[in-house]
Amino acid sequence: MFSRAEFDRRIARARDAMASAGADLLLVDSGELLAWLTGYTVSETMYRAALLPREGDAWFTLRALDEAPCREKSWITDVIGFADTEDGQTAVAESIRQHGFGKARIGLDTNSYCISAATFMRLTQLLPEATIVPMPGLSDSLRWVKSAEEIAVLQQASVIADKAMLEIARQVKPGITTRDAAAIASGVFLRGGADTGEVGPVVKASGSHEFLHGVFKTEAIEEGDVLHAELTPRVGNYGARMMRPIMVGAPPAELTAAAEKLVDLQDRQIAAMKSGAIASDVDAIMRQGALGAGLRPTYQNVTAYTLGLYTRTPRTSDFSRVFLPTSNWLLSEGMVFHLYATAQGLGFSETVAVGKDGGIRLTQSPRRILPVVSS
Known part of the structure; x- marks a missing residue:
């Protein structure tokens, strides 16, 4: 490797x-x-x-x-x-x-x-x-700053995440279950070279952002429902992560507007993720922006956390470096983060490497609600 x-x-x-x-x-x-x-x-x-x-x-x-x-x-x-x-x-x-x-x-x-x-x-x-x-x-x-070889492996994992997300969106139809969707992603993972078929949270979205850590269970997705898919493929134990909302039917205008605002705020965060930036400043772009736009009543969770090596550990996410209002440390080129935003039943996230002049997205799936046209 x-x-x-x-x-x-x-x-x-x-x-x-x-x-x-x-x-x-x-x-x-x-x-x-x-x-x-x-x-x-x-x-x-x-x-x-x-x-x-x-x-x-x-x-x-x-x-x-x-x-x-x-x-x-x-x-x-x-x-x-x-x-x-x-x-x-x-x-x-x-x-x-x-x-x-x-x-x-x-x-x-x-x-x-x-x-x-x-x-x-x-x-x-x-x-x-x-x-x-x-x-x-x-x-x-020791592992916060990734080498070029490590980022290349994370890019491989990101490609698998992109392929799996698009395949879920292609196959989703009214009546499909969350378990069916997870099985689709798992197959893409294994065929694409991921370490395992474990896919991450695939749940029916509900509420504002509480669905993010929803318990996996078999639920049917019907017209008007949002399927929340967070994909977490690993290659050589290096894990990429990405979230997208997938909706059966055309999304209503207000949901589309909320998605566009979340993605815009996240784009601004990514642009700010340059070497020497203060993490709390990058965090504020999403946190203050989402609250100011009325997308969420509160914003208590982190807006990013460290990505990289994941082995058999008691923790499923690496919070040794996170984006919070209290994160008064500097970003360095080569750091990699799971940058995520959730509101109004929508979740968008990316695997992002810190670059000299701004963040570099390693995951590349379309950044919108992925629509499914019901037959």
Whole structure:
């Protein structure tokens, strides 16, 4: 999926962070950082970790059953497998001692979902002479700015999202169910090269914006209904996202006007997504614009969040960088976001990369209510 030069770039970034924190060894256990740094990731059925020294060769300690796929996918050649009769945390700690780092300063992302209180205490008990160096948020911050190779993979995922959305719109007819629509998208995903057939929320839209996190269920779409489709294909674990409203029959004039206003505000946001822009300023374009136009009574959710690597994690979205009125950080070229707006039963979103002079849309489907002419 990625060149060795790309991994060398990532290793250098991780080691720079280690140097700043004063860590001799980096313990990597979150699924996303494992994938990003080593090329291989696996669920935490049993505890596992990759270990990166500030100087010297890295190694990977994991369940023996996962040893072969790790060797196939990763640039790391020192792969240590342990039997299911062994304890994963003990195996990781033992590998640290055997590699000469039992008394080292060990950096770890204390925000990692794999560092539970029990795991942290267990590791400190097993490595009593080591010093733990907290590096909270490292897994996210290292990955905020995407390389050209990463953006190319996100573009592949975006193409799949575009194809699936247009295929749903082509096949929707009165009486089709949300499950039917999801199955259409799933087929396009798998045939198009996505990692899985998981498609994202496909629901009947209702209310103002509450449908966004609606529970998936089988509902028939009839004349005048809006089918909300959010598609989330992943390629090599890199996920693109896109929302569109699909309506059976011609949309009424007031709904068309609302859609046009949302898209216009979003276009202005995209244009403002240039390197050096303040995130809260970009957020205000949609938030204040939608409220000022009367499209929503309140606007409490974010208007964008980070896109990139998605592995088997407890979270389905990466909120380590979001657009809110309090987001007083600067955008950098190469950051990628899911930019979304919802109101009056409509949802529009794009996968957008931050460019030097403005945002670059990676998803390209028509930005309007996609009409379905009933027979």
